[in-house]
Amino acid sequence: MTQALSRTPLYDxxxxxxxxxxxxxxxxxxxxxxxxxxxxxxxxxxAAGLFDVSHMGRFRLRGPQSALLIDWVVTxxxxxxxxxxxxxxxxxxxxxxxxxxxxVYRLGPEEYxxxxxxxxxxxxxxxxxxxxxxxxxxxxxxxxxxxxxxxxFQGPATIGAMERLSPGLPRVLRPFRIAQASVAGxxxxxARTGYTGEDGFEVYLPVAESERIWNELLEAGKKEGxxxxxxxxxxxxRLEAGLLLYGHDMDENxxxxxxxxxxxxxxxxxxxxxxxxxxxQARAGLLMLLAGFQMTDRGIARDDAPVWVAGAGEARQxxxxxxxxxxPYLKKSIxxxxxxxxLARVGQRIQIEIRGNRTAAExxxxxxxxxxxx
Numbered sequence: 001m002t003q004a005l006s007r008t009p010l011y012d013x014x015x016x017x018x019x020x021x022x023x024x025x026x027x028x029x030x031x032x033x034x035x036x037x038x039x040x041x042x043x044x045x046x047a048a049g050l051f052d053v054s055h056m057g058r059f060r061l062r063g064p065q066s067a068l069l070i071d072w073v074v075t076x077x078x079x080x081x082x083x084x085x086x087x088x089x090x091x092x093x094x095x096x097x098x099x100x101x102x103x104v105y106r107l108g109p110e111e112y113x114x115x116x117x118x119x120x121x122x123x124x125x126x127x128x129x130x131x132x133x134x135x136x137x138x139x140x141x142x143x144x145x146x147x148x149x150x151x152x153f154q155g156p157a158t159i160g161a162m163e164r165l166s167p168g169l170p171r172v173l174r175p176f177r178i179a180q181a182s183v184a185g186x187x188x189x190x191a192r193t194g195y196t197g198e199d200g201f202e203v204y205l206p207v208a209e210s211e212r213i214w215n216e217l218l219e220a221g222k223k224e225g226x227x228x229x230x231x232x233x234x235x236x237x238r239l240e241a242g243l244l245l246y247g248h249d250m251d252e253n254x255x256x257x258x259x260x261x262x263x264x265x266x267x268x269x270x271x272x273x274x275x276x277x278x279x280x281q282a283r284a285g286l287l288m289l290l291a292g293f294q295m296t297d298r299g300i301a302r303d304d305a306p307v308w309v310a311g312a313g314e315a316r317q318x319x320x321x322x323x324x325x326x327x328p329y330l331k332k333s334i335x336x337x338x339x340x341x342x343l344a345r346v347g348q349r350i351q352i353e354i355r356g357n358r359t360a361a362e363x364x365x366x367x368x369x370x371x372x373x374x
Contacts, residue, residue: 008054009149009210017228025119027055030230038328040233044196045329047225048155050218051234053202054210057121058144059114059128065138066112070104072131073273075256077266081106086176086191089264090256091116091124096277097252098259100124101244103193105178113178113189113204117246121145149210153217154200157224162201164220166190184216195234197241198371239334240327242292242367248303249290249322249336257281258338260290290322291344292366293352294334299359300326301335301352308351308358309343318343321352327368334368
C-alpha cells in the first residue's frame with residue numbers, strides 16, 4: 001500500500017498559484033509554477049523568489065549537553081558558535097560517511113536549532129537520539145518540523161522587501177546569523193541563509209501563520225518582480241552556486257573530504273564521529289574527489305552519466321556525474337562528478353556519455369556562479 005504524501009501548510013496556496021505538485025522525500029511539493037523553471041530561476045538571480053521549504057527537518061536541542069551531543073555527530077566546532085550564529089556542517093557516521101548535511105544555529109546558551117534534509121529527517125533524529133541515550137543524557141530533543149513552517153526568500157531584491165516587513169532587520173542580521181524578529185507583525189526566527197547562491201532569508205514561523213506570511217512576502221517583493229519558485233528552480237540555482245545535494249553529490253559512501261568540503265571539517269576540534277577516518281584520508285590522500293565541469297560540446301549532462309577520459313590507448317571510464325543540468329542564468333550545461341584527484345584539476349578534458357555518445361567537457365572551478373557583493 002502506497003503511503004500518503006505529507007503536505008506542508010502551504011499546499012493549498014501552491015495549488016491556487018498554479019503549482020505543479022510532485023512527490024519529493026515523502027512530501028507533496030511544487031516543482032514549478034505556471035511561469036516555468038527557467039523563468040523562476042532567472043527571477044531569483046535578478047529580483048527575488050519565494051520557496052516553501054517546510055518539508056525540511058527542524059529539531060530543537062537544549063540542555064547542558066546539547067552542544068556536546070551535536071558536536072559529537074557533526075564536523076563543525078559547535079561549542080564555539082556565538083549566540084545567534086549558524087554553521088553549515090555534515091552529520092558523520094563512525095567511518096566518516098555522510099548521513100546528512102545540515103545547518104546548526106545557536107539560539108541561546110544551551111539551545112540549538114538543527115535543520116536537516118526532509119529525506120533524512122528520521123535517520124538524523126534516530127542518530128541524535130542514539131547518542132543522546134548512550135553518551136549525552138543531558139540533552140533534550142524536540143522535533144518541531146510539523147509545528148513550525150519554513151519559508152525561504154532569496155535574491156537581490158529580498159533586502160528591500162524584508163525591510164518593509166521587518167524594519168531594520170536586514171541592516172543588523174549578517175550572513176549565517178539568526179534572530180527573533182517581528183515579520184509583518186508575527187514573531188518569527190529569521191536566518192540570513194539560503195540554498196541558491198543569492199542573499200536572502202529563511203523564516204521560521206508558526207504553522208498557522210504560514211499562508212499569511214507567504215502572501216505578505218510575495219506582495220512585499222511584487223514590484224521588484226518576485227515570483228513563487230518550486231523545486232526545479234531551486235535545483236538549478238544550487239547547482240550554479242556549487243551547492244551539494246544529498247543523495248546525489250554526497251551520501252554514506254562519501255566523506256566530506258571527498259566532497260571537497262574540507263573547509264567545514266574542524267579536524268582539530270577533538271573527538272567526533274568519523275574523525276579518525278578523515279584524519280587518515282587527509283594524511284594518505286584521496287582516491288576520488290568531487291569536481292565541477294562544463295560541457296564544451298552541445299549536450300546536457302544528466303545525473304549518473306558515465307565520465308570518460310581519453311588516453312594514449314582506448315578511452316577509459318573514470319567516474320559518474322552526480323548532478324548535471326542546463327542552468328538558465330549561465331546558459332550552459334554544467335555538472336559535478338567524482339573523479340580520481342589527478343583528473344579533477346581545472347582544465348582537464350573529459351567526456352560525458354550522453355545517449356550513448358561521448359561528448360566533450362572540461363573541469364572548471366566551482367562555484368560556477370558567484371553573486372556580486374556590495
